[in-house]
Amino acid sequence: MFFRLVWGGIARRRWRALLTLFTMLLGVSLATAILNVMLDVGDKFNRELRTYGANLRVVPRSAAFLADFYGLEEGEGVTDKYLREDELPRLKTIFWAYNIVDFAPLLTTPVVLEGVDQPVTAVGTWFNQTLSLPTGDTVTTGVQGLKSWWSLKGAWPGEAASDPAGVALGESLARRLRLSPGESLVLTGQDGVRRTLPVTGVFLAGGREDGQIYVPLALAQAMAGKTGLVEEVEVSALTTPENDLARRAAQSPASLSAKEWETWYCTAYISSIAYQIEEVLTDARAKPVLAVAEAEGKILGKVELLLTLLAILALVASALALANLVTAGVMERRVEIGILKAIGAGDLGVISLVVAEVLLAGGVGGGLGYLLGIGLSDLIGQSVFGASISPHPAVIPLVLVLVFLVSVVGTLPAIRLLLRLNPREVLHGR
């Protein structure tokens, strides 16, 4: 009987029921879309901010001062001014390996170009190097991904040392030498060997790199006579904005309690990633590039807060709009409820009838709305970030709570009204 009443209530007023369903659907899809976007946008945005380049610099421990203080130069058994190239794949084995987006080693050496009196800095690096990791995976990393703001005419040189595939010139140097991609240049390194190399590309970086030559790392090592060594590694990592704990840890990790230390170590703070890099590389010091790291944390924090507030507004607005609709819908049914009461329905019966109908509409509309919402959030993800926004599992319970709250709270004022309803007055037509 009860179900027949509920079903009858919906079937008889199909248009009305459809409208409620439709509004529920819209409200829920709005909530789903915005919640999904909000939960995923921090991560997506973090990735966008990586266009600002490396946020960690790995340098040999106290490298800069050895030469200054003790007069030690290379050739005297001093290798601790350098990092070892063969250790670099270990960067992808740390706890936060997946947060390390790109990295590239650097080794600078002066070279003499034919027709230029002053030596020019040649930088050996990886352009687009494929590494095989101790874990068996392979990753591709290098300047290409790390310096996304560089614009390149031509191509990056290849990597092989035996067959030096060429060099890339900074824009202002290329202009000075009147060279363009495809031509070749003659350079002499520290080892005294004259090499004729093709220019594969000319890049515009907008910094001092524009006056430098970029060469494959192996070539730079050969020219400088530093086989297997690099001076510095630039690392671009996805990080969590710093908080008090991270700042304290950055000052001195020893001051943390065991539990705090564990939290810190297992959170992708820039300081904990730096700490983990120092753990895997010999005599290395990983320093956050504050210009990038600080600003990134600040902006990320603001964007997340902003979207959270927008999501709250959207949720409150859709909840209110839905509740409002439910109230309006129930009030309309005064006559019907009046008849039910007149033929002996109790208060409880009336209330459960109304709530059941609303819940049914909410359930169906909510389910469809959830699917529509996932589609919407994906659309937003695709058009903004070119990547899909994966439906977050936490959204489902949130949406369920929303539908339930809206259904119940939305019917409350109406129920109060219905209970005070005098069947005789209603049926009389007032």
Place this chain on the structure above:
Amino acid sequence: MGGKKVNLTQRARRLSLFLRLVTSSFIRRRARLFTALLALGIGATVISGLLTLQLEIPRQLAREFRSYGANLILVPTGEQGIMDVEDVEAVADLIPEEQMVGITPYRYASLSINRQPFAAAGIRFPEARKTSPYWRIDGEWPGRGGEVVIGGDIAETTRLAPGSRVRVAGHRASGGQVEREMTVTAVLHSGGVEDSMLFLELANLETILGQPGEVNLVEVSVDAPSVELQTIVQSIRDTVPSVTARLVRRLTHSEATVLGKLRLLLLLVVTVVLGLTLICVGTTMMTMVMERRQEIGLKKALGADNQAVAWEFVAEGGLLGLVGGGVGYAAGYFFAQLVSQEVFGRDLAPDLLLLPLTLALSMLVAVLAALLPLRAALAIEPAVVLRGE
């Protein structure tokens, strides 16, 4: 003449009846009125709040992006490596004051601390804090003369700490050495080259070098999109040829990409929220009109034509939209202000252009929501409706 008078009174009567119908329908159905106003108010709040934010957020965020540091670098044109402070001031005048975040001159020199040579830079500390807001300082920013800030790497190797007294020595441009006793007030960390440099107030360095009024490089932080920065660079080239302005491509390029994405994200979110909220409001309003079919039937039975009934509903909807829109505009501004203060810590000026827009949109929704179901209601025979079908 007389006929016209009758006509006028008739019109006045009709108008007063019309007004009475509209207002009494409000008074009789206070609960409904509240529901309708709430729906329209929510819609208008969302409209005005989101649109205000949509207009304001990219502007505010662009300013936050200045925490990445200077986006414009001034260097001397040609090979001499030095430019006059007066030229720099001339350049500073070319940049609109409200867009200027900070401008820091750098004068480089080699100084030694306790006999060890280091790269040193003479800067203006109050400005440097604006152009490089990411510098982390242990200790105090220098205030008076005779004070020096050392980079983190130097502090580590020399074991100097804030408060240490050091002997700073430098070579005069005219020849000969000058030595000064100075206090280390702070240790600076940046993760970049600054970690192995010394910093002192430009005036201090000038007295050591004995060569005032010259700088090597100027960092400028300008709150402007890259197109505007290009114009600034161009106008510097035209008016002060001795100075070359360079954009820091890493910042300008990335900022355009990131801000563009953010703007698009906001636009999409705002469009979706606005669209869905307005439809929700519309359906609520439609429900409320639909339930008044009996009233419509009664009016028609008493001789009102379709047009008169339609006008009544339109006027009612418009009035509701106006009131709801007004309240919603205020609530939306309040919300946007809350967000702006919470997120950016800045006040928001109300955008008065949004008021007519909010009002028009909410009136449009209310009127449309009234008219759509009305067509169906008007098509029905009064007798059928009144019988209670």
